[in-house]
Amino acid sequence: MKLSAHNLNLYFGEKKVLKNVNIDFPKNKVTALIGPSGCGKSTLLRTFNRMHDLSPDARIEGVVKLDDLNIYDNKNSVTEIRKRIGMVFQKANPLPKSIYDNLAYALNIHNFPKDEIPSMIEKALKESYLWEEVKDELKKPAVKLSGGQQQRLCIARTVVLRPEVILMDEPCSALDPISTNKIEELIMTLKNNYTIVIVTHNMQQAQRISDYVAFMYLGELIEYDTAENIFKHPQQELTKNYVGGHFG
Numbered sequence: 001m002k003l004s005a006h007n008l009n010l011y012f013g014e015k016k017v018l019k020n021v022n023i024d025f026p027k028n029k030v031t032a033l034i035g036p037s038g039c040g041k042s043t044l045l046r047t048f049n050r051m052h053d054l055s056p057d058a059r060i061e062g063v064v065k066l067d068d069l070n071i072y073d074n075k076n077s078v079t080e081i082r083k084r085i086g087m088v089f090q091k092a093n094p095l096p097k098s099i100y101d102n103l104a105y106a107l108n109i110h111n112f113p114k115d116e117i118p119s120m121i122e123k124a125l126k127e128s129y130l131w132e133e134v135k136d137e138l139k140k141p142a143v144k145l146s147g148g149q150q151q152r153l154c155i156a157r158t159v160v161l162r163p164e165v166i167l168m169d170e171p172c173s174a175l176d177p178i179s180t181n182k183i184e185e186l187i188m189t190l191k192n193n194y195t196i197v198i199v200t201h202n203m204q205q206a207q208r209i210s211d212y213v214a215f216m217y218l219g220e221l222i223e224y225d226t227a228e229n230i231f232k233h234p235q236q237e238l239t240k241n242y243v244g245g246h247f248g
């Protein structure tokens with residue numbers, strides 16, 4: 001197990017959004033978080049790299065760990081945690097810089113040796129299936145790339161730091177089917193090197209790419225199992241109804 005939450009409760013002000021969630025994410029697997037809108041998928045995902053530190057009304061109880069490291073122990077640096085647990089968002093968010101500098105910026109912040117930066121960037125772009133498309137125009141502004149290319153650049157910006165975990169919050173929801181397909185293929189190769197947790201609304205996508213699936217409802221983890229069991233043999237009535245398309 002790579003990442004875990006135990007007895008996790010999360011409140012925004014008075015509102016309890018995560019209710020006693022217990023979950024362990026296995027190493028080098030893709031786990032999908034599914035459930036109807038507002039059930040707490042993104043909130044759970046964001047807990048793992050301390051994104052809620054930015055919300056003054058968020059309050060967390062419980063234990064969240066990366067291996068044996070307690071993510072919420074104040075002696076651990078948030079910057080270091082976010083280097084080990086990277087995140088890719090719903091909408092591609094490249095910096096207003098060149099393709100090359102989008103990756104160099106992250107490496108410079110983390111003080112990687114200057115002479116290693118060009119080869120690390122090439123490796124990350126190759127790993128993100130983008131190198132062949134951009135190798136001759138690395139100085140081009142990243143915002144001039146297509147939406148799908150921008151999202152692969154954001155994935156490259158995450159993997160260039162050699163994280164252990166990649167959190168993905170609906171990374172394909174703004175993309176066309178061809179770009180989505182490329183990112184899904186990419187996710188399936190990335191899991192050889194990284195542990196991946198992905199929020200998705202797309203049941204077909206969850207079936208195609210995930211090894212494990214966690215179904216959430218109203219802030220609770222209702223069922224967590226292999227993708228095969230969740231989609232073919234769900235144990236809970238709620239899961240059965242959700243994956244059967246009866247609500248959500």
Ligand SMILES: Nc1ncnc2c1ncn2[C@@H]1O[C@H](COP(=O)(O)OP(=O)(O)OP(=O)(O)O)[C@@H](O)[C@H]1O
Nearest residue numbers: 012017035036037038039040041042043044055201
């Ligand atoms: N910063 C915040 N402050 C207050 N409430 C919030 C905040 N972020 C999320 N919430 C609330 O927490 C609940 C869970 O939201 P969350 O975004 O985690 O759900 P979700 O399952 O990811 O939904 P969706 O599929 O629509 O993205 C919702 O009721 C939402 O309104």
